[in-house]
Amino acid sequence: MSGSVVLLHLAGAVALMLFATRLVKTGVERAYGDVLRHRLRATMRNPLMAVLAGCGLSIALQSSTAVTLLVGSFAGAGIVSGMSGQLAVRGAEIGSALVVKLLTFDLSLLVPVCLVAGTVMFMATERRDWRQFGRILIGIGLLILSLEMIGQASEPLRQSTLMPVIVNYFSGDPVTAYLMAALITWLFHSSIAAVLLMVTLAGRGFIPPELGVVLVLGVNLGSSIIAPLLTRNAEPGVRVVPIGNLLMRGMGSLVMLILFLTFKPPVAFLGTSVPDQIVHAHILFNVLILLAGLPLAGLVYRASEKIVALGTKSEPAALDVIELSALNESALDTPSQALANATREVVRVCETVEIMLKRIIELYESADADKIKALAALDDRVDKKHAAIKLYLAKVTKNPLSEDEALRCQELIGACVKLEQVGDIIVRNMLVHVRKKLERGLEFTPEGWLELCAFHASVLANARLAFNVLVSRDAETARQLVLEKDRLRDREKETSASHFLRLRDGTAKSVETSSIHLDTIRDLKQINSLLASMAYPVLEERGLLGGSRLKAG
Template structure:
C-alpha cells in the first residue's frame, strides 16, 4: 500500500510537470531571449552582493534562468539554419506523405536531444516560415511528446527492480494513449486550432499546451486504478540486503501477541543502531569536508523512517483485545520509543545536517574548543542512546532517573554557549561570531535530540511512579520528585 500511496501523487506530479514544460514553450514563443543578459546581470549582482543566504541562492536561480534562455535561443538559431537546406526540405517533403513517420521522426529527435522544448521550438519555427503545414506540425509535436517520455524508460533504473519503472512507464502509457486518440482525430483538431489562431508559431504552442492539459485532466480521475495496475504488473523486487527492510516483524507471530511484541522490540533496536551510526557520522562531519558523507547520513534517516513506519503498521495491526493490560502497556512503550528515535533522527536530518552543510558551503571551521565541546556532547548523546536502549528493555527506575538528569547537562551547555556567543559579538569578531552562531544552533539541536530520547523512555517510567512534574515552573513537590 505504501508504494501505491507514493505512486498516485507521483503520477499526478508527472502530469503536472508535462503541462509545466509547455508553459516554457508558450513563453519562448515570444521573443524573451532578449531578457537573458538582464537576468544574468541581476543574478550575478545578487550572488556577489547578497548578504542574505536566500538572496544569494536566488541570484543563482536568475543566472541559471538567463543562461537557459540564451542557450535555447542559440540552439533554435542553429537548428533553424539547417531548416533552409535542400536536404532538410527533402526530408520534410518525404515524411509529409506519411504523418505517422512525422511522429516517429520527432520522437527520435527528442530522444536524442533529451529536450522536447527544443524540438517543439524547431517545429514552431518551421511552421511560422511555412516550411510545414499545421497538420504536419501537430504530428511532429505529438512525436516530441512521445520522445520525451521514452528517455526516462530507457535510461532509468537498471537494477532489475521492475517497480522502479512504474512511474516512467505510467507516464509513457498516458502519453501513448493521448497521442493515439489525438492522432486519429488530427484533421478536425487542425481545423479547430487554425480557426482560433493563424500564426504558425502560436498554433503549435497552443496545441502543445492543450494536448498535455487535456491528457492530464482526462487521466487524473483514473490514477488510483491505474497505479493499482502498475503495481500488479511491475512488482517490487525483494532485496534481502536492503537496510530499510524489517527483519523481525513476522506476520505469523501476530497470532501470538506476546511473541509479536518481542519481535517488534527487537526491530526497534535496529533503529537504535542506525541512529547511533548517524550520531557517529555527525561527529565526523564536524571537521570533514566530504559532502557525500552528509548525503549518506540523510539516507540513514530515510531508513530510520521506513523501519519506524513498518513497526507502527505492525503493532497497530495487532488486536488489542487479545492483549493483557501489561502487554498493552508494552505495546505503547514500543511505539513511543520507536517514534522518539524517528523524531531524533528527523532533528539530525532537518536541522543538524543543514547546519553542517552550511559550514562546508561557507568554508567555516570550529575553534578547537568549540569542536571539542560539540564532540563531547555527541559522545554524551551516543551514551544516552545506549542508556535509553537499555532502559527500553529493562524498564529500571534507577536508569530512568539517570537518563532524566542528563537534560541538566544539555541545558547548561546551551546556556554557556549562548553566553560565549554574546561575548564574541561584543568583541566584534564577525568570523568567530558566525561560527559561534552555528555552534549555538547545534547545541540547541543536540539538546532537542536528547529531549526526544528522555521523553521516549525515562518520562513514561517516572510518570507511572509519580516522580514527574507536570510543569518545570512548579516547585512545590518533594525533592525526589523533581525530574523534568
C-alpha cells in the same frame, strides 16, 4: 554559408539551450530542493493539490521527468498513494507545457538583465541561497539567448533547396516524423527543449502546422519513455509511477496520432501562427491526458503494478552479504597505503552518516517503529566502523611516519570521532524528538516546518561539503564550509526569532511543538559545527586559520 557551418551553429545553439535548462534545474534543486520535496509530500495527499503541486514543481525544476522520478520514489516508499502520484505527474506535464508557452514570448530584454543580475549575485556573495538564485537567473538568460541563437542559426536554411524536400518527406510520412521527434526528445532528456526547438524552427517557416502537431505528439512519447528507462534498475515500487506515465502519456500520444491522421481535423483553432499552434497543441494534449487520467488513475496504477511485476524476476535464494572492509592488515607496513585504506573506510562512514541525516527529517513527518529501528541500526554500524578505524590507525602509528602522514592520521581519527558524535546526536537526541512527536500526535505549523526543512537542507549541504573536504583537502571548499557555519548561526537566530514571534501570538501548534522545534534547531547546529570543524586541519595547514577565531575587541 555552407551547410556544415549552419548545422554547427545550430548544434551550438541547441547545446546552449540544453545547458541552460540544466543550469536552472540544478540551481533550483540546490537552493530549494529539499524544501520543495517536503512541501510536495505534504500536499500530495489531496488529489487536486497533487495536480497543482506537480505543476508548480515542474515549472520550478523545468523538468517533468524530475518530478516523475521524485514522485515515483515517494510512491515506492509508501509516502504517497498511487493515485496521487499519477495525478502529480499529470500536473507536472501541464507545468512543463506552460513553461514552453512562457518562453515563446519576446523576452529578449530579459537576457542582459538576467545575465548581469545573476552574475553579480553569484560572484558578489558567498551565501549559498543567493549564489544558487544567481545561477537560476544566468540559466534563464542563457535559455532565452539560445532561442535567439537557434533562430539566427536556422535563418540561412530558408534559402536551402534541401530543406523543403526534408519537410515534404516528413509531412508525407507522419509516423517517421512522430518517431523522430520521440528520439530527439529522448536524446535531449527534455520535452521543453524539444518543443522549443520545433517552435523556433516553425517560426522560421520550416514546419507546417499539421507536421507540428505530429511532432508534438512524438515529443510526448519520447518524454514519457525517459523516466521508465532511468528507473529500470530501481525497486519495483519506484518504477510503478513512471510506467503509469508511459501508459497514459505515451499510449495517449499514439491514440491521438491515429485519431489525428484518421480525421485530419483543422488546426487553425489552436492559434493564428504555427508556433502558437504547436505550443497550444502541446498544452491541449496534456490537459486532455489529465482529464482522462482523473477517472482512470486507479486503473492505470493497477495496470502499472502488473506490468512491473511481470518484469521483476524472482530472485534465487539470497546469499549472505558480507560487508567488505578496506582496513587491510597487510598494508600496515606501508603507511601511505594504510592511510589510503583508512580514508576509504572513513568515506563509508560519511555515506552512512549522510543517509542518517537525510532520513531523520523524513521521520519527523512520517515515522513508525520499523523506520526508527532502522535508523538506530545505522548508528550501530557507525559505532562499529568508528572503533575499527581507530584501532587500525593506532596500529599504523607503530611504524615510522613522515610529518604529513602523521598529520593525516590525526585528521582521519578526528574526522571519525566527529562522525560518531554526529550519529549519536541524530539517534540519542533527534530520534527522541521524533518519538515524542509521534506519541503525542503533534504537528508543526506550516511556517515552523518550512523553517526546519530549510535549516536541515543547509546542514545537509554542509555535510556534503565536509565529506568532500575530507577526501579532496581543497582549501577553497574548506573555507566555504567554515563561512557557511557562520551563516548558519545567523539563520538560527532568525529561525528562533520567528518561532518566538509565533509563540507570542499564541499559535497553538507552535506552543505544542516549541521544545521539539528549538531542540531540533540546536541539534542541527551542533551537527553542523562538528562537520565544519573537519575543515580546520586543511585551513590550518595552509595558514588560513588563526589560533583563535575571536576578533579583537
